[in-house]
Amino acid sequence: xxxxxxxxxxxxxxxxxxxxxxxxxxxxxxxxxxxxxxxxxxxxxxxxxxxxxxxxxxxxxxxxxxxxxxxxxxxxxxxxxxxxxxxxxxxxxxxxxxxxxxxxxxxxxxxxxxxxxxxxxxxxxxxxxxxxxxxxxxxxxxxxxxxxxx
Amino acid sequence: xxxxxxxxxxxxxxxxxxxxxxxxxxxxxxxxxxxxxxxxxxxxxxxxxxxxxxxxxxxxxxxxxxxxxxxxxxxxxxxxxxxxxxxxxxxxxxxxxxxxxxxxxxxxxxxxxxxxxxxxxxxxxxxxxxxxxxxxxxxxxxxxxxxxxxxxxxxxxxxxxxxxxxxxxxxxxxxxxx
Numbered sequence: 522x523x524x525x526x527x528x529x530x531x532x533x534x535x536x537x538x539x540x541x542x543x544x545x546x547x548x549x550x551x552x553x554x555x556x557x558x559x560x561x562x563x564x565x566x567x568x569x570x571x572x573x574x575x576x577x578x579x580x581x582x583x584x585x586x587x588x589x590x591x592x593x594x595x596x597x598x599x600x601x602x603x604x605x606x607x608x609x610x611x612x613x614x615x616x617x618x619x620x621x622x623x624x625x626x627x628x629x630x631x632x633x634x635x636x637x638x639x640x641x642x643x644x645x646x647x648x649x650x651x652x653x654x655x656x657x658x659x660x661x662x663x664x665x666x667x668x669x670x671x
Numbered sequence: 672x673x674x675x676x677x678x679x680x681x682x683x684x685x686x687x688x689x690x691x692x693x694x695x696x697x698x699x700x701x702x703x704x705x706x707x708x709x710x711x712x713x714x715x716x717x718x719x720x721x722x723x724x725x726x727x728x729x730x731x732x733x734x735x736x737x738x739x740x741x742x743x744x745x746x747x748x749x750x751x752x753x754x755x756x757x758x759x760x761x762x763x764x765x766x767x768x769x770x771x772x773x774x775x776x777x778x779x780x781x782x783x784x785x786x787x788x789x790x791x792x793x794x795x796x797x798x799x800x801x802x803x804x805x806x807x808x809x810x811x812x813x814x815x816x817x818x819x820x821x822x823x824x825x826x827x828x829x830x831x832x833x834x835x836x837x838x839x840x841x842x843x844x845x846x847x848x849x
Contacts, residue, residue, distance in 0.1 A: 588718065596715040627715040 589624040596627030600638045606653055610641025613648060614665070639663050683716060686794075687725045688810040693774055694731040695821045697738055702777030704818060705729065709791040710782065722787070726794045728811055733770035733799040737762060747776060771797035 542560060548570070549556060549563050556566045594604040611618065616637065618626075627634045643663040645653045653659075672680075689708050693701060707713050711723035737745065745762035765772050775797055782788045796807055825833070842848065 591712065592715045592717055595713050595717055598713065599715075624715070631715075 586620060589620040592624045593620060593627060596624075596631075596634055597638055600635055602638050602642050602656055603652075606645050606650060606656070607638060607641045609650060610643075610645040611637065613650075614640055614644045616640070640665065684723070687813055688807075689725055689727045689813045689815050690811045691727055691729045691815045692731055692817055692821075693729050694734040694817075695736050696817055696819055698735045698774045698777040699737070699741075700818050701735075701774070702781035704815065705778050705795070706781035706791075708815065709778070709794055710787075722790070724791050724794055726796065726810070727815070728796045728798070728803060728807060729771075729774055730798045730801050730803060732774040732797055733766075735774055737773070742766070747772075770799040 542563075545563055545567050546558075548567050549558075551557075552563075552566060552570075556562050590604065593607070597604050597607045618637075623634070623637070626637070639660040640663060642653075642656070642659045643665045646659040647665060691701070691705055705727050708727050709724045711717050711721075711725065713725075714723055717723060742763040743761065746759045747762065747765055748757070748759055750757045760768075762773055775792075775795070778795055779788070779792060782791060796803075
Protein backbone atom coordinates (compact mmCIF):
# COMPACT_ATOMS: atom_id res chain seq x y z
CA UNK A 522 0.00 0.00 0.00
CA UNK A 523 1.27 3.45 -0.84
CA UNK A 524 0.66 6.50 1.32
CA UNK A 525 1.33 9.63 -0.67
CA UNK A 526 0.94 13.09 0.82
CA UNK A 527 0.22 13.47 4.56
CA UNK A 528 1.65 10.12 5.64
CA UNK A 529 5.10 11.18 4.49
CA UNK A 530 4.94 14.42 6.48
CA UNK A 531 4.54 12.52 9.79
CA UNK A 532 7.14 13.30 12.44
CA UNK A 533 9.86 10.69 12.55
CA UNK A 534 9.39 8.40 15.57
CA UNK A 535 12.21 8.13 18.10
CA UNK A 536 14.30 5.07 18.62
CA UNK A 537 12.57 1.88 19.62
CA UNK A 538 11.70 2.04 23.31
CA UNK A 539 12.81 -1.56 23.65
CA UNK A 540 16.41 -0.62 22.90
CA UNK A 541 16.25 2.49 25.04
CA UNK A 542 15.11 0.40 28.00
CA UNK A 543 17.65 -2.27 27.24
CA UNK A 544 20.47 0.27 27.65
CA UNK A 545 19.40 0.92 31.26
CA UNK A 546 18.54 -2.72 31.98
CA UNK A 547 22.13 -3.59 31.21
CA UNK A 548 23.21 -1.18 33.98
CA UNK A 549 20.82 -2.80 36.48
CA UNK A 550 21.71 -6.40 35.68
CA UNK A 551 23.49 -6.82 39.02
CA UNK A 552 20.79 -5.12 41.13
CA UNK A 553 18.74 -7.00 43.65
CA UNK A 554 15.03 -7.90 43.50
CA UNK A 555 12.56 -5.86 41.45
CA UNK A 556 15.09 -3.04 41.00
CA UNK A 557 16.56 -5.16 38.22
CA UNK A 558 13.46 -5.64 36.06
CA UNK A 559 10.72 -3.12 36.84
CA UNK A 560 11.06 -0.13 34.54
CA UNK A 561 9.86 2.58 36.97
CA UNK A 562 12.20 1.30 39.69
CA UNK A 563 15.03 0.90 37.21
CA UNK A 564 14.72 4.53 36.09
CA UNK A 565 14.98 5.76 39.67
CA UNK A 566 17.74 3.41 40.81
CA UNK A 567 19.98 3.83 37.79
CA UNK A 568 20.00 7.55 38.44
CA UNK A 569 20.92 7.04 42.07
CA UNK A 570 23.58 4.48 41.20
CA UNK A 571 25.23 6.81 38.74
CA UNK A 572 25.25 9.65 41.28
CA UNK A 573 26.90 7.35 43.80
CA UNK A 574 29.43 6.21 41.24
CA UNK A 575 30.38 9.82 40.60
CA UNK A 576 30.82 10.48 44.32
CA UNK A 577 32.68 7.21 44.72
CA UNK A 578 35.32 8.26 42.23
CA UNK A 579 36.26 11.11 44.59
CA UNK A 580 35.85 9.02 47.75
CA UNK A 581 38.10 6.30 46.40
CA UNK A 582 40.99 8.74 46.10
CA UNK A 583 40.52 9.82 49.72
CA UNK A 584 40.30 6.21 50.89
CA UNK A 585 43.50 5.31 49.09
CA UNK A 586 45.25 8.33 50.59
CA UNK A 587 44.07 7.34 54.10
CA UNK A 588 45.26 3.77 53.59
CA UNK A 589 48.68 4.97 52.42
CA UNK A 590 49.02 7.29 55.41
CA UNK A 591 48.11 4.35 57.67
CA UNK A 592 50.79 2.21 56.06
CA UNK A 593 53.40 4.96 56.25
CA UNK A 594 52.53 5.52 59.92
CA UNK A 595 53.10 1.82 60.61
CA UNK A 596 56.41 1.83 58.75
CA UNK A 597 57.66 5.00 60.45
CA UNK A 598 56.72 3.74 63.91
CA UNK A 599 58.79 0.62 63.26
CA UNK A 600 61.81 2.90 63.44
CA UNK A 601 60.61 4.78 66.53
CA UNK A 602 59.51 7.96 64.77
CA UNK A 603 56.12 9.57 64.08
CA UNK A 604 54.34 10.19 60.80
CA UNK A 605 53.64 13.97 61.12
CA UNK A 606 57.28 14.66 61.96
CA UNK A 607 58.35 12.35 59.16
CA UNK A 608 56.29 14.27 56.58
CA UNK A 609 57.59 17.57 57.97
CA UNK A 610 61.20 16.39 57.88
CA UNK A 611 60.97 15.21 54.29
CA UNK A 612 59.49 18.56 53.24
CA UNK A 613 62.28 20.42 55.02
CA UNK A 614 64.83 18.18 53.30
CA UNK A 615 63.19 18.87 49.94
CA UNK A 616 62.29 15.23 49.42
CA UNK A 617 59.02 15.69 47.55
CA UNK A 618 57.78 12.07 47.41
CA UNK A 619 54.01 11.56 47.56
CA UNK A 620 52.20 9.13 49.82
CA UNK A 621 51.87 6.51 47.08
CA UNK A 622 55.60 6.30 46.48
CA UNK A 623 56.37 6.36 50.21
CA UNK A 624 53.88 3.57 50.95
CA UNK A 625 55.33 1.47 48.12
CA UNK A 626 58.86 2.11 49.37
CA UNK A 627 57.88 1.06 52.90
CA UNK A 628 56.73 -2.32 51.57
CA UNK A 629 59.16 -3.08 48.76
CA UNK A 630 62.23 -1.04 49.77
CA UNK A 631 62.29 -1.11 53.58
CA UNK A 632 65.98 -0.13 53.80
CA UNK A 633 65.42 2.91 51.59
CA UNK A 634 62.45 3.84 53.74
CA UNK A 635 64.55 3.49 56.89
CA UNK A 636 67.11 5.89 55.39
CA UNK A 637 64.32 8.38 54.62
CA UNK A 638 63.09 8.09 58.22
CA UNK A 639 66.57 8.78 59.55
CA UNK A 640 66.95 11.72 57.19
CA UNK A 641 63.65 13.24 58.31
CA UNK A 642 64.49 12.61 61.95
CA UNK A 643 67.90 14.28 61.71
CA UNK A 644 66.51 17.24 59.81
CA UNK A 645 63.66 17.86 62.25
CA UNK A 646 66.09 17.45 65.15
CA UNK A 647 68.48 19.96 63.60
CA UNK A 648 65.68 22.47 62.97
CA UNK A 649 64.36 22.02 66.55
CA UNK A 650 60.87 21.12 65.34
CA UNK A 651 58.31 21.03 68.14
CA UNK A 652 57.78 17.54 69.53
CA UNK A 653 60.95 15.96 68.13
CA UNK A 654 62.65 15.87 71.51
CA UNK A 655 60.04 13.42 72.81
CA UNK A 656 61.23 10.87 70.25
CA UNK A 657 64.67 10.56 71.87
CA UNK A 658 68.03 11.00 70.21
CA UNK A 659 68.14 10.91 66.41
CA UNK A 660 70.11 8.18 64.60
CA UNK A 661 73.86 8.76 64.26
CA UNK A 662 75.90 8.98 61.06
CA UNK A 663 73.36 10.89 58.96
CA UNK A 664 74.99 13.64 56.88
CA UNK A 665 72.55 16.54 56.49
CA UNK A 666 74.94 19.48 56.76
CA UNK A 667 75.10 19.84 52.95
CA UNK A 668 71.34 20.29 52.69
CA UNK A 669 70.36 23.85 51.97
CA UNK A 670 67.81 25.25 54.37
CA UNK A 671 64.50 25.62 52.66
CA UNK B 672 60.08 -18.08 43.43
CA UNK B 673 63.56 -18.16 44.85
CA UNK B 674 64.26 -19.58 48.28
CA UNK B 675 65.04 -16.09 49.54
CA UNK B 676 61.80 -14.71 48.14
CA UNK B 677 59.85 -17.49 49.80
CA UNK B 678 61.40 -16.79 53.17
CA UNK B 679 60.74 -13.09 52.75
CA UNK B 680 57.10 -13.85 52.09
CA UNK B 681 56.86 -16.07 55.15
CA UNK B 682 58.39 -13.37 57.28
CA UNK B 683 56.07 -10.73 55.88
CA UNK B 684 52.78 -12.59 56.15
CA UNK B 685 53.36 -14.92 59.13
CA UNK B 686 51.39 -14.18 62.28
CA UNK B 687 53.62 -12.91 65.06
CA UNK B 688 52.91 -13.32 68.76
CA UNK B 689 53.47 -10.27 70.95
CA UNK B 690 53.71 -10.06 74.71
CA UNK B 691 52.27 -7.13 76.64
CA UNK B 692 52.93 -6.74 80.35
CA UNK B 693 49.92 -4.87 81.79
CA UNK B 694 51.48 -4.37 85.21
CA UNK B 695 50.77 -0.82 86.42
CA UNK B 696 49.53 0.17 82.97
CA UNK B 697 46.42 2.20 82.29
CA UNK B 698 44.02 -0.12 80.40
CA UNK B 699 42.28 2.83 78.71
CA UNK B 700 45.60 3.87 77.16
CA UNK B 701 46.86 0.32 76.61
CA UNK B 702 43.68 -0.78 74.80
CA UNK B 703 44.37 1.13 71.57
CA UNK B 704 48.00 -0.02 71.62
CA UNK B 705 47.05 -3.69 71.88
CA UNK B 706 44.25 -3.21 69.34
CA UNK B 707 46.79 -1.83 66.86
CA UNK B 708 48.66 -5.14 66.90
CA UNK B 709 45.47 -7.22 66.75
CA UNK B 710 44.26 -5.34 63.67
CA UNK B 711 47.65 -5.37 61.93
CA UNK B 712 47.87 -1.58 61.89
CA UNK B 713 51.55 -1.83 62.83
CA UNK B 714 52.44 -3.40 59.47
CA UNK B 715 53.18 -1.51 56.23
CA UNK B 716 51.21 -4.18 54.34
CA UNK B 717 48.02 -3.35 56.25
CA UNK B 718 44.78 -3.46 54.29
CA UNK B 719 41.31 -3.41 55.88
CA UNK B 720 40.10 -6.28 53.70
CA UNK B 721 43.05 -8.58 54.42
CA UNK B 722 43.37 -10.24 57.78
CA UNK B 723 46.91 -9.34 58.75
CA UNK B 724 46.55 -8.96 62.54
CA UNK B 725 48.81 -10.64 65.07
CA UNK B 726 48.33 -12.47 68.36
CA UNK B 727 48.82 -10.54 71.58
CA UNK B 728 49.41 -12.20 74.95
CA UNK B 729 48.59 -9.82 77.81
CA UNK B 730 49.94 -10.82 81.23
CA UNK B 731 49.52 -9.39 84.73
CA UNK B 732 46.06 -7.98 84.00
CA UNK B 733 45.24 -8.14 87.73
CA UNK B 734 47.85 -5.40 88.27
CA UNK B 735 46.38 -2.82 85.88
CA UNK B 736 46.04 0.73 87.20
CA UNK B 737 42.96 2.77 86.37
CA UNK B 738 43.54 6.50 86.90
CA UNK B 739 41.92 8.60 89.60
CA UNK B 740 38.52 7.44 90.84
CA UNK B 741 37.88 5.25 87.81
CA UNK B 742 37.62 2.02 89.81
CA UNK B 743 34.66 3.53 91.65
CA UNK B 744 33.13 5.62 88.85
CA UNK B 745 33.60 3.42 85.77
CA UNK B 746 30.54 1.25 85.18
CA UNK B 747 30.05 -1.66 82.78
CA UNK B 748 26.58 -2.17 81.38
CA UNK B 749 25.00 -5.51 80.55
CA UNK B 750 21.49 -6.44 79.50
CA UNK B 751 20.14 -9.96 79.46
CA UNK B 752 17.51 -9.08 76.86
CA UNK B 753 14.58 -9.71 79.20
CA UNK B 754 12.56 -6.86 80.78
CA UNK B 755 14.35 -5.60 83.86
CA UNK B 756 17.49 -7.44 82.74
CA UNK B 757 19.78 -4.43 82.84
CA UNK B 758 22.72 -4.46 85.21
CA UNK B 759 25.50 -2.01 85.96
CA UNK B 760 28.73 -3.39 87.38
CA UNK B 761 31.35 -1.09 88.82
CA UNK B 762 34.91 -1.55 87.60
CA UNK B 763 36.23 -2.74 90.96
CA UNK B 764 33.42 -5.31 91.21
CA UNK B 765 34.12 -6.60 87.72
CA UNK B 766 37.84 -6.77 88.49
CA UNK B 767 37.09 -8.84 91.60
CA UNK B 768 34.98 -11.28 89.59
CA UNK B 769 37.37 -11.61 86.64
CA UNK B 770 40.74 -9.81 86.68
CA UNK B 771 41.05 -9.98 82.87
CA UNK B 772 37.68 -8.44 82.05
CA UNK B 773 38.51 -4.73 82.38
CA UNK B 774 41.48 -5.09 80.02
CA UNK B 775 39.40 -7.15 77.59
CA UNK B 776 36.67 -4.51 77.47
CA UNK B 777 39.26 -1.77 76.96
CA UNK B 778 40.71 -3.54 73.91
CA UNK B 779 37.25 -4.34 72.56
CA UNK B 780 36.14 -0.71 72.84
CA UNK B 781 39.35 0.48 71.18
CA UNK B 782 38.46 -1.32 67.94
CA UNK B 783 35.85 -0.16 65.42
CA UNK B 784 32.56 -2.07 65.44
CA UNK B 785 33.21 -3.96 62.23
CA UNK B 786 32.58 -7.63 61.52
CA UNK B 787 36.30 -8.22 61.99
CA UNK B 788 36.28 -7.13 65.63
CA UNK B 789 35.13 -10.47 67.11
CA UNK B 790 37.74 -12.36 65.11
CA UNK B 791 40.45 -9.93 66.18
CA UNK B 792 39.43 -10.50 69.81
CA UNK B 793 39.95 -14.25 69.35
CA UNK B 794 43.64 -13.48 68.84
CA UNK B 795 43.88 -11.75 72.22
CA UNK B 796 45.08 -13.96 75.09
CA UNK B 797 44.61 -12.50 78.57
CA UNK B 798 46.18 -13.80 81.76
CA UNK B 799 45.67 -12.47 85.26
CA UNK B 800 49.24 -13.15 86.29
CA UNK B 801 52.55 -14.28 84.82
CA UNK B 802 51.54 -17.95 84.56
CA UNK B 803 51.05 -18.55 80.83
CA UNK B 804 50.72 -22.05 79.33
CA UNK B 805 53.86 -23.20 77.55
CA UNK B 806 52.09 -23.84 74.24
CA UNK B 807 51.22 -20.13 74.12
CA UNK B 808 54.46 -18.78 75.55
CA UNK B 809 56.65 -20.70 73.11
CA UNK B 810 55.13 -18.74 70.20
CA UNK B 811 55.92 -15.32 71.60
CA UNK B 812 58.72 -13.57 69.72
CA UNK B 813 58.19 -9.90 70.52
CA UNK B 814 57.39 -7.73 73.50
CA UNK B 815 55.32 -4.54 73.15
CA UNK B 816 56.96 -1.65 74.95
CA UNK B 817 54.94 -0.71 78.07
CA UNK B 818 53.41 2.75 77.83
CA UNK B 819 54.40 3.67 81.37
CA UNK B 820 57.61 3.10 83.25
CA UNK B 821 57.23 0.60 86.09
CA UNK B 822 59.50 1.75 88.91
CA UNK B 823 61.13 -1.07 90.93
CA UNK B 824 59.76 -1.52 94.44
CA UNK B 825 61.85 -1.89 97.56
CA UNK B 826 61.57 -5.68 97.29
CA UNK B 827 63.22 -5.64 93.85
CA UNK B 828 66.52 -4.36 95.27
CA UNK B 829 68.98 -6.76 96.85
CA UNK B 830 69.91 -6.35 100.49
CA UNK B 831 73.37 -5.27 99.43
CA UNK B 832 71.99 -2.40 97.33
CA UNK B 833 69.73 -1.29 100.15
CA UNK B 834 72.70 -1.36 102.56
CA UNK B 835 74.79 0.74 100.18
CA UNK B 836 72.09 3.36 99.66
CA UNK B 837 73.34 6.67 101.15
CA UNK B 838 71.75 7.46 104.47
CA UNK B 839 71.65 10.74 106.36
CA UNK B 840 71.70 9.14 109.82
CA UNK B 841 71.87 5.66 111.29
CA UNK B 842 69.12 4.66 113.66
CA UNK B 843 70.25 4.49 117.26
CA UNK B 844 70.42 0.98 118.78
CA UNK B 845 67.43 1.44 121.00
CA UNK B 846 65.20 2.89 118.24
CA UNK B 847 62.15 0.73 117.58
CA UNK B 848 61.16 0.52 113.90
CA UNK B 849 57.47 -0.07 113.58
